[in-house]
Amino acid sequence: MKRRVAILISGRGSNMAALIRAAAAPDFPAEIAVVISNRADAAGLQKAAESGVAVEVIESKPFGKDRAGFEAKLQAALDARGIELICLAGFMRLFTAEFVQRWYGRMLNIHPSLLPSFPGLDPHGQALRAGVKLSGATVHFVIPETDAGPIVMQGAVVVRDDDTPDALSERILGVEHRIYPEALKLLARDQVRLEGDLCRTKAAEQADQVMIWPMVS
Numbered sequence: 498m499k500r501r502v503a504i505l506i507s508g509r510g511s512n513m514a515a516l517i518r519a520a521a522a523p524d525f526p527a528e529i530a531v532v533i534s535n536r537a538d539a540a541g542l543q544k545a546a547e548s549g550v551a552v553e554v555i556e557s558k559p560f561g562k563d564r565a566g567f568e569a570k571l572q573a574a575l576d577a578r579g580i581e582l583i584c585l586a587g588f589m590r591l592f593t594a595e596f597v598q599r600w601y602g603r604m605l606n607i608h609p610s611l612l613p614s615f616p617g618l619d620p621h622g623q624a625l626r627a628g629v630k631l632s633g634a635t636v637h638f639v640i641p642e643t644d645a646g647p648i649v650m651q652g653a654v655v656v657r658d659d660d661t662p663d664a665l666s667e668r669i670l671g672v673e674h675r676i677y678p679e680a681l682k683l684l685a686r687d688q689v690r691l692e693g694d695l696c697r698t699k700a701a702e703q704a705d706q707v708m709i710w711p712m713v714s
């Protein structure tokens with residue numbers, strides 16, 4: 498049985514589209530049962546509808562600071578569709594600790610940096626200002642702290658001397674689109690387990706790749 502997934506978005510939805518694309522494969526262990534946006538103007542909604550995925554809008558704005566009120570409505574929508582796993586994909590609304598606790602181990606997020614470096618806003622600018630030579634993207638389980646939680650998967654890119662936040666963001670986005678479906682696959686197949694603050698992957702292949710940048714010949 499495929500695991501039933503809800504993708505939560507607020508905007509463009511390119512990670513959402515990557516997840517929908519991957520889940521279309523017959524052997525993918527999860528199905529995208531619904532895309533929910535907290536904004537009616539999220540561009541991703543149309544993309545989802547065009548892919549034939551059910552969409553729902555649950556506007557968060559009318560709830561103002563009443564996070565629990567918004568979450569009650571969201572939870573009802575998730576229950577109604579029998580959702581087992583949540584993927585946050587550019588979802589720009591913070592949750593209460595209660596909601597996060599309820600979904601602990603079943604809710605993933607993606608962030609465009611190698612966490613725990615550069616959480617929060619403008620991770621690409623943060624990486625450039627820090628002068629790191631490698632950056633990337635992280636899929637992690639959601640905990641109450643923003644952009645933190647057991648790390649499921651990471652992918653790295655080199656950071657060039659002439660990089661701009663936009664150029665770096667574009668390359669990292671390519672990595673995001675690869676790792677998010679893979680991380681969801683691991684979770685849906687029960688191939689990850691939580692050990693305290695850490696996420697371990699069952700039967701992960703041993704790898705000894707290294708990435709060194711800059712290289713000078």
Ligand code: GRF
Pocket residue numbers: 506508509510511512513541586587588607608609670673
């Ligand atoms: C992505 O960079 C993701 O890592 C971050 O927000 C952005 C959302 O982009 N959490 P998209 O809506 O998936 O295109």
